[in-house]
Amino acid sequence: MGEDAALEVAVRLKALADPVRLRLLSLLLASEEVCTCDLAPAVDLTEATVSHHLGQLKKAGFISGERRGMNVYYRAHRDALGAMAQVIDPACC
Amino acid sequence: MGEDAALEVAVRLKALADPVRLRLLSLLLASEEVCTCDLAPAVDLTEATVSHHLGQLKKAGFISGERRGMNVYYRAHRDALGAMAQVIDPACC
DNA sequence: CCACCTACTTGACGAATGTCGAAAGGGTTG
DNA sequence: CAACCCTTTCGACATTCGTCAAGTAGGTGG
Numbered sequence: 747m748g749e750d751a752a753l754e755v756a757v758r759l760k761a762l763a764d765p766v767r768l769r770l771l772s773l774l775l776a777s778e779e780v781c782t783c784d785l786a787p788a789v790d791l792t793e794a795t796v797s798h799h800l801g802q803l804k805k806a807g808f809i810s811g812e813r814r815g816m817n818v819y820y821r822a823h824r825d826a827l828g829a830m831a832q833v834i835d836p837a838c839c
Numbered sequence: 840m841g842e843d844a845a846l847e848v849a850v851r852l853k854a855l856a857d858p859v860r861l862r863l864l865s866l867l868l869a870s871e872e873v874c875t876c877d878l879a880p881a882v883d884l885t886e887a888t889v890s891h892h893l894g895q896l897k898k899a900g901f902i903s904g905e906r907r908g909m910n911v912y913y914r915a916h917r918d919a920l921g922a923m924a925q926v927i928d929p930a931c932c
Numbered sequence: 933c934c935a936c937c938t939a940c941t942t943g944a945c946g947a948a949t950g951t952c953g954a955a956a957g958g959g960t961t962g
Numbered sequence: 963c964a965a966c967c968c969t970t971t972c973g974a975c976a977t978t979c980g981t982c983a984a985g986t987a988g989g990t991g992g
Contacts, residue, residue, distance in 0.1 A: 782969090793969090794970085798969090813967095
């Protein structure tokens with residue numbers, strides 16, 4: 747793996763390498779669409795903290811959020827996760 | 840994903856989420872067996888720094904090292920990487 | 933046996949980065 | 963406007979990265 751490629755992959759892996767973000771992602775994968783106000787109590791953290799984590803996942807391209815009315819609904823990008831899995835083990839898929 | 844499971848996965852992902860460790864792993868996957876003295880110049884860091892990184896990869900179960908004479912030879916555990924890929928995307932494999 | 937060298941690991945340190953929540957701000961609805 | 967949802971800024975605290983210095987392990991020559 748090249749130096750630049752390693753840096754890009756590491757940045758995206760860092761976004762996944764946190765217990766809170768893994769649980770948020772798991773909740774999003776299970777429920778299709780969830781808003782911050784529902785996620786915060788599920789992981790027992792403040793909405794501000796959850797917003798931080800969602801921002802990191804969004805920046806890494808694993809989720810996206812859409813505002814509808816008062817709430818912001820987040821959904822997971824399953825293809826981005828699949829691509830990440832393939833980088834870790836190309837022989838896997 | 841449960842709280843404890845998320846923590847365990849996060850710890851192992853953190854071991855992967857670093858550009859230096861990704862490059863070290865890539866070198867090990869390419870060459871079957873490499874010693875610290877060959878890895879250090881390949882990533883342009885001191886042997887001490889490389890040893891720290893190899894220790895983290897070893898602790899996470901992605902590599903193992905064996906001393907033969909003066910050198911310590913490391914090799915990657917491909918199955919551990921496959922298992923990690925499957926955690927990220929269960930539908931992948 | 934001893935000194936000496938190479939290969940590698942470990943511990944301690946400063947610099948950089950990440951985590952979390954309180955407070956403040958922007959949008960949206962009633 | 964008041965209430966609600968969400969994000970952003972700021973500050974405290976913890977974790978991580980790379981290096982030096984010291985220590986261990988194995989090999990070599992006097």
